[in-house]
Amino acid sequence: MSYQRLSRDQLAARIARDMPDGAYVNLGIGMPTLVANHLPLDREIILQSENGLLGMGPAPVPNEVDFDLINAGKQPVTLLRGGSYFHSADSFAMMRAGHLDISVLGAFQVAANGDLANWHTGNADDIPAVGGAMDLAVGAKQTWVMMEHFTRDGQCKLVERCSYPLTGLACVTRVYTDLAVVDVTANGFALIETVDGLSRSELEARSGLSFVA
Amino acid sequence: MALSSGQSKRDFYNRCMIDKTQASVATAVADVPDGATVMIGGFGGAGMPVALVDGLIVQGARDLTIVANNAGNGETGIAALLKAGRVRKVICSFPRQADSYVFDALYRAGKVELELVPQGNLAERIRAAGAGIGGFFTRVGYGTPLAAGKEVREIDGQMYVYESPICADFALIKAELGDRWGNLTYRKSARNFGPLMAMAATVTIASVHEVVPLGDIHPEHVVTPGIFVQRIVEVQRMEMAA
Numbered sequence: 091m092s093y094q095r096l097s098r099d100q101l102a103a104r105i106a107r108d109m110p111d112g113a114y115v116n117l118g119i120g121m122p123t124l125v126a127n128h129l130p131l132d133r134e135i136i137l138q139s140e141n142g143l144l145g146m147g148p149a150p151v152p153n154e155v156d157f158d159l160i161n162a163g164k165q166p167v168t169l170l171r172g173g174s175y176f177h178s179a180d181s182f183a184m185m186r187a188g189h190l191d192i193s194v195l196g197a198f199q200v201a202a203n204g205d206l207a208n209w210h211t212g213n214a215d216d217i218p219a220v221g222g223a224m225d226l227a228v229g230a231k232q233t234w235v236m237m238e239h240f241t242r243d244g245q246c247k248l249v250e251r252c253s254y255p256l257t258g259l260a261c262v263t264r265v266y267t268d269l270a271v272v273d274v275t276a277n278g279f280a281l282i283e284t285v286d287g288l289s290r291s292e293l294e295a296r297s298g299l300s301f302v303a
Numbered sequence: 304m305a306l307s308s309g310q311s312k313r314d315f316y317n318r319c320m321i322d323k324t325q326a327s328v329a330t331a332v333a334d335v336p337d338g339a340t341v342m343i344g345g346f347g348g349a350g351m352p353v354a355l356v357d358g359l360i361v362q363g364a365r366d367l368t369i370v371a372n373n374a375g376n377g378e379t380g381i382a383a384l385l386k387a388g389r390v391r392k393v394i395c396s397f398p399r400q401a402d403s404y405v406f407d408a409l410y411r412a413g414k415v416e417l418e419l420v421p422q423g424n425l426a427e428r429i430r431a432a433g434a435g436i437g438g439f440f441t442r443v444g445y446g447t448p449l450a451a452g453k454e455v456r457e458i459d460g461q462m463y464v465y466e467s468p469i470c471a472d473f474a475l476i477k478a479e480l481g482d483r484w485g486n487l488t489y490r491k492s493a494r495n496f497g498p499l500m501a502m503a504a505t506v507t508i509a510s511v512h513e514v515v516p517l518g519d520i521h522p523e524h525v526v527t528p529g530i531f532v533q534r535i536v537e538v539q540r541m542e543m544a545a
Contacts, residue, residue: 112321114530134320136484136530144528145484171518172484174525179434183502186435189530229435 093287095239095268103128105194105236105266109135113191114184116140116226119163122194122236138190140222142181145173162222182222185229193230195223197237197262199252202278202299204262206235207254220257227258239267239297246297248272248279269293277302323485323529324514325536328358331508335364335473338391342429342500343371343381344476347400350493351380352477352510354538359475360384366391370429370471372422372496374398374406382406390415394469396422419449424466426499432468433502433531440465474504478527478535481511482518485532486525494526501531510538 096104102124109115111133117125126148129135137146139161146161147168155166169175184190197208206227209220227233237247248265264282265272270293271282281301284293294300325331332355335341341359345351360383367390374393375382382405384390393415398406409415420428421443431439440463444450454465476497478487487509489497501507509527514537 132320136321138530144530145522169522172482172486172529174486174520174522174528176525176528180528183434184528184530187433187502188435189502 093269093285096285097268098124099128101236101266101268104271105234106130109133109192111135114138114144114189115192115194116185116190116230118193118195118223118226119221120196122196123161123163123165125194125236138181138184139167140178140181140185140226142176142178143167143169143173144176144184145170147173182225182229185222185225188229188231190230192232192234193226194234194236195226195257197235197247197265198254199247199249200235200237200262200265200274201249201252202274204260204274205252206233206257206262207252208235208257210255212254223257227261232263233258233261235262235265237265237267239269246299248297248299250299272301275302322483323533323535324481324483325508325534328354328510328536328538329361331355331534331536332358332362332473332475334506335359335362335367337364338366338368339364339472340368340370340470342471342474342476342496342504343369344474344495344497344500345380346372346492346495348376348380349491350477350489350495350497352475353380353541355475355477355508355510355536356380356384360387360389363389365389368392368394370394370425370469370500372396372425373400374403374417376400377402378405385409385415388414392416392418394418394420394425396420396425421449425469426496428466428469429496429499429503431466432470433499436468438465438467469503471500471504472506474500474507476500476507476509478509478511480513480515480520481509481532481535481537482515482520482529484517485509485527485529485535486520487511487527487529487532487535488520488524489526498527498531501527506533507531508534508536511535512540513537 106128116138139146147170150168161167199207209223210218270284273280386405445462445464450464479490480488
């Protein structure tokens with residue numbers, strides 16, 4: 091049987107669907123930012139941005155761009171009615187003490203025990219940058235990863251043990267890829283769903299791992 | 304981020320699902336269990352959430368550990384809670400005041416336990432809990448009876464003592480304005496411990512003198528962002544003695 095990978099927007103919409111009403115959510119830079127475009131209209135979900143915003147709104151119309159009002163990816167945003175501004179330590183307190191309900195992060199690798207690698211490739215030539223990644227990884231009530239299932243050269247990014255430098259230990263609770271939704275459980279990866287036409291056994295074979303029952 | 308088709312800015316504003324306002328003080332404090340640790344805001348009477356504490360007395364929870372700066376004045380607020388026999392332990396910096404006779408009598412009779420904490424350490428220990436920090440080293444208290452038995456460390460030639468975070472099941476705080484997201488402002492020196500306690504409790508209940516429409520509190524003026532507040536309840540302003 092043939093199957094189609096989810097596009098980035100489809101994946102973002104799939105993640106947004108699982109966000110409960112009233113959730114406080116931080117969307118990491120890169121791909122997770124797309125989730126904001128797909129928040130369900132019948133729920134009120136409050137976005138936090140690490141640079142000191144709560145209640146982040148959509149991108150401004152061009153003549154309302156204000157470069158003092160940007161998101162973590164340094165793109166201009168707006169603030170919703172009811173939003174607030176605060177300093178960086180208060181912003182990170184929201185993450186570090188578990189006030190945030192969900193943090194959505196990109197990743198290089200996620201291990202079966204929930205270890206996350208997303209800040210450094212480990213290549214000596216690469217200039218490392220961590221930003222808020224480590225705070226976001228360990229602080230929120232739930233850490234979700236949004237990533238492609240395979241690297242460009244076909245390596246599965248769900249792994250038994252991360253080979254890249256770690257961002258946080260046993261912190262990931264759920265992984266959304268372009269092929270599947272996977273929970274991290276005490277016994278390893280548990281398969282929640284696959285894209286239409288992709289069987290569990292085929293995904294296991296291609297991924298080189300077996301999901302727990 | 305950009306809007307997807309069919310989604311307008313107006314939709315963002317019109318969604319109206321989160322509402323943290325409570326119909327009454329009684330419903331706001333209904334689930335405080337026996338044995339809970341409860342933070343209570345205020346410095347003396349300023350910021351003391353008397354209406355919420357009165358609600359807690361009516362609600363009846365017992366065996367409470369109270370975290371507050373003081374241990375009550377006269378027979379209102381924390382003093383009333385103590386007098387009602389609901390408190391097992393008080394963690395505070397300054398229980399003794401001219402009119403703290405309720406606490407004084409219980410303490411002398413051995414009916415209430417006291418953990419005395421220097422005020423700055425109290426504020427910072429609460430802040431640490433609210434910020435996910437596993438404690439901190441401070442010079443305050445080193446070498447004194449209040450630091451006896453605590454871990455110490457030399458930092459840049461000075462001696463410091465380790466202080467652990469203080470968290471709570473509930474925080475009862477008094478604010479001025481609130482909205483349905485739980486954003487708060489405070490009034491004058493009644494702010495004191497309120498913003499810190501809001502961050503350090505699992506459930507923060509704020510009394511406010513006015514619930515205003517979302518957006519009426521300017522985003523630059525929000526003192527406690529709503530993420531730290533689970534319930535707000537409007538109460539009448541009361542004249543407070545000092």
